[in-house]
Amino acid sequence: MSEHEPELAGAQREHWQRTYGEHPGMYGEEPSEPAVHAARVFRAAGARKVLELGAGHGRDAVYFAREGFTVQATDFSPVGLEQLHEAAGAQGVAERVATVVHDVREPLPLADGSVDAVFAHMLLCMALSTKEIQALVGEVRRVLRSGGVFVYTVRHTGDAHYGAGTGHGDDIWEHGGFAVHFFPRDLVDALADGWQSQEVHPFEEGDLPRRLWRVTQTLPR
Incomplete structure (x- = not known):
């Protein structure tokens, strides 16, 4: 992806706006398995403030809020975030969830060291170039406090759609x-440089099924 990056990014933004509009709450209300794992890891690390990247309509963000975390949820789809806001209100956790429309190709709108944990379920494997992914992980590192935890999932090159x-x-x-940007293992390893890499866990999701890695890594103190 090079000279076509802006066109592809714009097309994907329109795709997700249309998809969320036509299929409200398309992933249901139950949290994803990676979010359940992340909540356990975040709690063990003493996290309170969680940033979710690519929160969509909010099944995981709302789950984190129900688990007692304060959540900053970002997505580039205003339609998805409107649904998230409604879901948080319906489940009585609106005071613990803030939403921000944001494209992860831009710097994160947060101060240095301002969050305890970051979660991203299949956000890093969207239509992002390797350079953009590297910049995003640098931003995650910037906004995390010392000892903060980053849990993300990506589809990999063993997936049937690769x-x-x-x-x-x-x-x-x-x-x-x-x-989808399908990750080879060496990209996961490169992104872990300078982190304490705790786990790269393979799993499957959906009917295809999609084949993914769940990566858990900690910022050194």
């Missing part, structure tokens, strides 16, 4: 209007 559909270069493949 190599299928329209190729955009840089391991990005578009299938059914949805573009």
Whole structure:
């Protein structure tokens, strides 16, 4: 992905706006398995303030709030975040959830060391170039406090959709209007440089099934 980056990014933003609008609450209200794992890890680390990147309509953000965390939820889809806000209100946790429309290609709108934990379920494997992913992980590192925890998931190159559909270069493949950056293991390892890498856990999700890694890593104190 190079000269076509802005076009692909814009198309994906429109895709998600349309998808959330046509399918409100499309992932249901139950939290994802990675979010359940992350809540355990965050609690063990003494985290209170959680940043979720790519929160969508909020099943995981609302779950974190129900678990007692204060959550800053970001997404580039205003439609998804409106649904998140409604869900937080309906479940009585609106006071613990703040939403911000934000594209992760831009610097995170947070101060240095201002959050205890960061969660991103399949956000890093959206239509982002390797350079953009590296910059984003640098931003995550900047906003985390010393000893903070980062849990993220990505589809990897062992997934059935890798190599299928329209190729955009840089391991990005578009299938059914949805573009994914499939991660090779060496990219996960490169992103862990300077962190305390605790776990790279393979798992499957959905009917295909999608094949992913769940990565848990801690910022050194």
